[in-house]
Structure formats: structure tokens, C-alpha cells
Amino acid sequence: GENVEQHPSTLSVQEGDSAVIKCTYSDSASNYFPWYKQELGKGPQLIIDIRSNVGEKKDQRIAVTLNKTAKHFSLHITETQPEDSAVYFCAASKGGTSYGKLTFGQGTILTVHP
Amino acid sequence: DAGVIQSPRHEVTEMGQEVTLRCKPISGHNSLFWYRQTMMRGLELLIYFNNNVPIDDSGMPEDRFSAKMPNASFSTLKIQPSEPRDSAVYFCASSQGGTGNNEQFFGPGTRLTVL
Numbered sequence: 001g002e003n004v005e006q007h008p009s010t011l012s013v014q015e016g017d018s019a020v021i022k023c024t025y026s027d028s029a030s031n032y033f034p035w036y037k038q039e040l041g042k043g044p045q046l047i048i049d050i051r052s053n054v055g056e057k058k059d060q061r062i063a064v065t066l067n068k069t070a071k072h073f074s075l076h077i078t079e080t081q082p083e084d085s086a087v088y089f090c091a092a093s094k095g096g097t098s099y100g101k102l103t104f105g106q107g108t109i110l111t112v113h114p
Numbered sequence: 115d116a117g118v119i120q121s122p123r124h125e126v127t128e129m130g131q132e133v134t135l136r137c138k139p140i141s142g143h144n145s146l147f148w149y150r151q152t153m154m155r156g157l158e159l160l161i162y163f164n165n166n167v168p169i170d171d172s173g174m175p176e177d178r179f180s181a182k183m184p185n186a187s188f189s190t191l192k193i194q195p196s197e198p199r200d201s202a203v204y205f206c207a208s209s210q211g212g213t214g215n216n217e218q219f220f221g222p223g224t225r226l227t228v229l
Binding site for chain 2: 100102
């Protein structure tokens with residue numbers, strides 16, 4: 001089955017700096033790669049996603065890049081703010097008869113210091 | 115829409131007791147997923163349904179765990195008998211389903227503590 005590795009497990013940055021989280025996946029059939037943000041005491045929430053026919057996607061301060069050949073994708077957060085502090089999860093899915101089943105990475109605890 | 119609703123939000127029970135977690139998916143969503151989250155194992159998919167039918171239960175850890183979806187608006191995850199190692203946060207998520215890749219919407223979770 002699919003295996004998703006996520007690094008780093010913890011990331012500490014100063015407010016205004018950029019943060020980058022990286023993930024690799026094992027199944028070349030995976031074609032959908034969402035990123036979720038989980039705040040304390042809450043369920044994960046989708047913040048951005050990318051499909052395999054696109055190399056990069058941006059939404060304000062958040063961007064995701066995908067390298068299908070190398071089977072890795074990354075989340076980039078620019079101009080970080082204290083409210084960006086949370087746990088971030090990457091995931092991979094291959095659709096089809098898996099009905100959108102997601103395999104998650106282990107998560108990255110991001111701390112943004114004011 | 116109120117989003118995915120889970121109950122109870124917190125459950126404390128003693129080893130050997132039966133525990134039932136409940137989930138109401140977003141109206142119109144056809145797929146429902148049950149996850150377990152722990153520090154050691156992260157987010158694990160336990161089982162998922164499409165159109166009320168279980169599709170893959172390979173993540174269910176043991177026969178002590180069972181899940182049902184009697185209709186499109188309700189699902190349960192039952193642990194009988196419960197053990198301390200079952201202590202975790204259990205999330206339910208729903209999506210529009212089908213064979214495409216659709217955003218999963220997570221509920222607030224149920225924090226289970228088995229003493």
C-alpha cells in the first residue's frame with residue numbers, strides 16, 4: 001500500500017520567516033495530494049491540495065509543489081504568523097475505487113515565535 | 115451546515131467496558147471515514163464506507179472494534195471490550211465520495227480514555 005513520509009517532525013521559525021515541510025510517497029498511482037492543518041483540540045482542516053497534472057499551486061501565503069518523477073511534494077508558507085502555529089499533515093490518494101482514501105504523513109508541529 | 119458532528123466529545127471508561135462513538139456526516143456526503151490519532155502512530159484510517167457500505171476495514175486493529183453505518187446520516191464505532199491501549203482521539207470524516215478525490219471534512223473528534 002501507499003506510504004507517506006513527512007519531514008521535519010518539528011519546525012520552529014520566527015514570525016515573518018518562511019516554513020517548508022516536505023513529503024515523499026511510494027505509490028506512483030497516487031494523484032491527489034492534500035495538506036491539512038490541525039489546531040489544538042480540533043480536527044484536521046484542508047488548507048490546500050494539488051493534483052498530479054499540476055506542478056505548483058498557490059493560495060495567498062501558502063504554496064504547494066509536486067515532483068511526480070521524484071514522488072515528493074512540499075508545503076511552503078511565507079511570511080509566517082503566530083496563528084500559523086499548528087500541526088500540518090500531508091496526505092496522498094489515488095482515487096478510483098479507493099473512494100478518496102487518504103494516507104497521511106506523520107505530521108509536522110510548526111511553531112511560529114512572535 | 116453544521117459540519118461533521120461527533121459524540122461524545124470526551125469519554126472516560128474502565129477497561130472491559132463497551133464504548134460507542136457516534137458520527138453524523140455532512141448531509142449529501144456519500145463517503146465516511148473513521149480515524150484514530152495517537153502520538154505514537156499518528157492518524158490511522160480504521161475503516162471507510164461509501165453509500166453506507168463498508169469498503170475497507172483493514173485498518174481496524176482487532177475484532178474488538180466494529181463499525182456500522184445503518185443510514186446515510188449516522189455511523190457508529192464500537193469497542194467491546196475496551197482496553198487502555200485504545201485510549202486515543204477518534205475522528206470521523208466525510209466527503210462527497212464517488213471515485214474522485216474529494217476533500218474530507220473532519221469532525222471535532224472524541225477523546226477516549228480507558229482506565
